Amino acid sequence: MYDLIIIGSGPAGLAAAIYAQRAMLKTLVLEASYVSGGQIINTYEIDNYLGFPGESGMELGKAFREHADKLGAEFVTARVTGIDAGDVKVVHTKKADYEAKAIIIATGAVNRKLGVAGEEELSGSGVSYCATCDGAFFKGSDVAVCGGGDVALEDALYLARGCTKVHLIHRRDEFRGAKCLEDQVRSTSNIEIHTPAVIKEIKGNGVVESIVVENTGTGSVEELPVKGAFIAVGMTPNTGFLKGVVELNEGGYVVAGEDTKTSVPGIFAAGDVRTKRLRQVITAAADGAVAVTYAEEYIREH
Ligand code: NAP
Numbered sequence: 001m002y003d004l005i006i007i008g009s010g011p012a013g014l015a016a017a018i019y020a021q022r023a024m025l026k027t028l029v030l031e032a033s034y035v036s037g038g039q040i041i042n043t044y045e046i047d048n049y050l051g052f053p054g055e056s057g058m059e060l061g062k063a064f065r066e067h068a069d070k071l072g073a074e075f076v077t078a079r080v081t082g083i084d085a086g087d088v089k090v091v092h093t094k095k096a097d098y099e100a101k102a103i104i105i106a107t108g109a110v111n112r113k114l115g116v117a118g119e120e121e122l123s124g125s126g127v128s129y130c131a132t133c134d135g136a137f138f139k140g141s142d143v144a145v146c147g148g149g150d151v152a153l154e155d156a157l158y159l160a161r162g163c164t165k166v167h168l169i170h171r172r173d174e175f176r177g178a179k180c181l182e183d184q185v186r187s188t189s190n191i192e193i194h195t196p197a198v199i200k201e202i203k204g205n206g207v208v209e210s211i212v213v214e215n216t217g218t219g220s221v222e223e224l225p226v227k228g229a230f231i232a233v234g235m236t237p238n239t240g241f242l243k244g245v246v247e248l249n250e251g252g253y254v255v256a257g258e259d260t261k262t263s264v265p266g267i268f269a270a271g272d273v274r275t276k277r278l279r280q281v282i283t284a285a286a287d288g289a290v291a292v293t294y295a296e297e298y299i300r301e302h
Contacts, residue, residue, distance in 0.1 A: 001099040002028045003299050004292075005091050007080050008106035008238075010038020011281045012271025014064040015288025016104050021071035023296050028098060029068070030091065032079045036068075037061020038108050039272070040281055048133060049281045060281070080107075083245050085264045087302070101302060102266045102295040105246075105254060106288065107238040109272040109279070114146060114231055118202035126208025127229050131155035132280070138163055138228040144211050146199050147232035148172060153181035155232050160188050167224055169194045169213055202229050237273050249275055260291040266298050 006016045009031035020027040035041055040057035047053055052060060068075075078093035083103065091098045111129035113119060119127055128134040131145070135155075139162040145155045148170035154177075156168045168185065173195045175182045185191050194213055200221065201212040210225045237252045247255040247263035254269035256262045258276075262269050270291040271284035 001088065001101070002026050003100065004028075004102050004104065004295055005030060005089070005098055005100040006104045006106060007091065008032075008038065008108055008271070008273070009036040009065070009075065010061075010106060010108045010271060010284060011040065011064060012108070012273075012284040012288040012291075013038070013104070013106035014068050015285040016106060016270055016292050017068040017073040017288075018071055019289045019292035020295075021068070021073050023292060025292075025296060025299065027073060028100070029073055029075045030078055030080055030093060030098070031075060032077070032107075034077055035061070036065040036075075038284075039110070045137070046133065046281060047136060080241050082241050083267075085245050085267060087266075089266060101299045103268070104260075104288070104291045104295060105239075105242065105262070105267065105269045105273055106271045106284075106291075107273050108284075109235040109237040109253075111231065112234045112236055114199060114233060116199055116201055118204065118208075119229075119231070122202055122204050122208050122229075125206060126204060126227055127202060127231065129231050130280075131158050131230050131232070134228070135159050135162065135230075140164055141227040142167070142225060143228035143230060144169055144199070144213075144224065144226045145230045145232055146170070147234070148175045148177060148195075149232065149234060150177040150181060151234075152232035153177040153185050155230050156185050156191050157181070157188060159228075159230065160191050163228075164190065166191045167194060167211075167213075167226065168192070169197045169199055169211075171198050171216070172196050173217075199229070235272070235279075239273060258290070259294055260287055261294060266295075266302065268295055 003025040084090040256269040268291040270287035
């Protein structure tokens with residue numbers, strides 16, 4: 001039996017692996033894919049992780065994994081299908097079952113995609129899912145933001161500080177995000193609101209050059225020249241295997257505070273998978289460290 005099983009090998013899971021090795025806990029890291037690093041491996045450049053300005057997401061992910069390997073962390077590639085949350089915790093995977101005293105869930109979340117032509121091909125080359133990560137690369141350019149929630153409104157305001165023009169495209173006339181944010185957006189002179197409107201296509205030869213937008217009220221279609229297309233239409237946490245195991249909120253995120261404790265003693269949640277405000281590499285890594293601290297305390301007491 002392991003002391004600790006960490007599910008997921010993004011920044012939260014790998015930080016937890018490092019802390020668990022240093023705490024000399026018998027630990028297993030289960031990862032769903034053969035490449036560690038999580039979401040960042042698809043990020044062209046990470047400019048907001050302390051000490052590594054301009055590092056590629058792939059390189060940062062590799063460095064995190066190498067650090068965990070150097071400390072002797074044990075990894076198994078196996079997709080988790082379920083958990084039995086008794087005193088001894090059993091993690092079921094497609095390959096085998098594994099037992100542990102405590103579990104850290106660090107399975108992250110994936111950005112919801114628009115599913116339009118050009119989105120996938122130009123992802124990382126002008127199509128971005130994180131304005132605070134990538135916005136600085138578009139200073140002085142025209143960009144678009146798609147979505148109508150808090151994140152889209154905050155992204156539009158953030159980008160408007162450095163970009164020449166921000167086109168905000170939302171599928172309904174009413175915004176889902178906070179009224180105070182909407183008011184700020186409406187009073188920002190370089191944000192142009194397009195509603196009810198959808199992006200039909202993202203165009204570009206290697207990098208984003210324009211988006212095709214349809215006003216679904218009038219049926220009119222226009223092509224807007226932009227260098228960046230920021231998609232902010234929500235996230236989907238990877239928690240399907242946790243239904244009925246720990247408390248999830250209405251969005252599917254694991255309910256856990258800054259102490260990473262979930263509704264089940266001995267199960268902790270770190271990184272983007274848990275309820276939190278700022279989902280970034282730096283906060284995910286911090287969560288991993290915090291989760292091991294509380295997991296170690298739990299293991300010692302049980
Ligand atoms: P969200 O609130 O779920 O909003 C997603 C937006 O994307 C909605 O406006 C939705 O349109 C739109 N959308 C969804 N699928 C789409 C599609 N296929 N095509 C076009 N548009 C689509 O997600 P979020 O903005 O990422 O925020 C996530 C959570 O974090 C929310 O609970 C939010 O309140 C919270 N948050 C809070 C703060 C804050 O307190 N300051 C800051 C950031 C985030 P509809 O409106 O038509 O459904």
